[in-house]
Amino acid sequence: MTLRVGLLGLGYFAQFHREAWGRIDGATLAATADANPETGATYASLEALLGHGIDLLDIATPPPTHAAAIRAALPHGLRAIICQKPFCTSMEEAQAVTAEAEAAAVPLIVHENFRFQPWFRSMKQALDAGQIGTPLNLTFRLRTGDGQGPEAYLARQPYFQTMPRLLIHETGVHYVDVFRYLLGRPQGVYADLRRLNPAIRGEDAGHVLFDYANGARALFDGNRLLDFDTDTPRRTFGESLLEGTEGTLSLVGTGQVTLRRKGDAGGDVILEGRDWPGFAGDCVHGFQSHVVQAVQGEVAAETSARSYLDVLSLVETVYAASAAGTRLPVLP
Known part of the structure; x- marks a missing residue:
């Protein structure tokens, strides 16, 4: 039907x-x-x-x-x-x-479509297959390059200028969910958020560190004023490393993901970079296709509202940790 x-x-x-x-x-x-x-x-x-x-x-x-x-x-x-x-x-x-x-x-x-970007699906598949051993460090460097000067964001999403919370509430929330998708639920959060562009109301740069019971750490390093090596920052929005005891997964601005095994130089490309249709690796199509499968009973919905309440709770903990200037535990 x-x-x-x-x-x-x-x-x-x-x-x-x-x-x-x-x-x-x-x-x-x-x-x-x-x-x-x-x-x-x-x-x-x-x-x-x-x-x-x-x-x-x-x-x-x-x-x-x-x-x-x-x-x-x-x-x-x-x-x-x-x-x-x-x-x-x-x-x-x-x-x-x-x-x-x-x-x-x-x-x-x-x-919530970022977890459906093909590079994160590819990294998750490699992680679940044991290709990097035990994951110990995950880093994502957000560099949208659209946040400088008095005209920042006006061409595409002008309401960004007046949002009291910007970097984490609007954009970083995607990576809070991606980190949960890749590594599970953290047990603690440290955050340092700041505003660099005086033309806007909310924060536009910051570092968020999640810690996990097995000793792993996940770092979100976001700065909307800076860019990175890519022909279009709105494909991957930044670069990522997922490092484990047996290897490292690397994401670059083309959308390419490379697996380098421990002790080796270079690596094997496990996802070729290319121009995907739609938005950011065609992740909207990926998400909506997943919803159709869920409604038809073929899979469980990954981003149900009940599950997503945990993402919202983590976002609130990020802001609280930044305000307090200290690590805060993630409550059950």
Whole structure:
């Protein structure tokens, strides 16, 4: 059975949702809704969209609209609801709508797509296969290069300038989830966050260190003012190393992943770099394809709202650790 998808919101990032739905077997984009008539949406309201007979609602609107949209959709017998990140406006709101969706037996899934980037899937596969032994260090260096000067972010996402929390809340949250995906849940967090561009309100640089019970460490080193060696920073957004007792996995800006075994020079390419369609390695397509499989009962949804509450909790711990200037434990 082909799932009929309704897309709420046709802003900047929704273009990637819309395009990806057109390439996914088992789903069809049946209708869209946006209050702005210039977007060419099928409908101007969520109510009209829900009345179109859709099976799956894809919410691609800003966080202040999330809770109301989810609650409005729950009585309509949908097979699933997808909600973009940042998920809702607070932990309390996210917890509430998650519980309401569970009570209504409607799967609620957060659109967290970075873990579906092909380089992280490739690294996870190699890690699970034991190709680097026991992982001890994971580093990701975020270098978007779009954060300098008074015009920073205005061309693509101008609201970035006024967000009270930027680097971690908007962007670093992806890597909090990626680190969980690769290494599991940490037991402690240290963070040093700072604002470098006076034209914006929130933080745009920082270091976040997660520690794990087996002695492993994961470092997120983010700086939106700096760039890195790539033809387009919006492919991988940075570079990564996953180092283990028996080898190292390296990600560079082309999207190439190399496995170098301990003691060797050079390494073997396990994922070729190339130009993927869509956004950042076609991860929106990867995520939405995964959701279709989950709704059809073929796999378990990796980013269910219940699971994603842990990501939100870790983000809050990052900000608290930075404010306190000390390591904080991750609470159960």
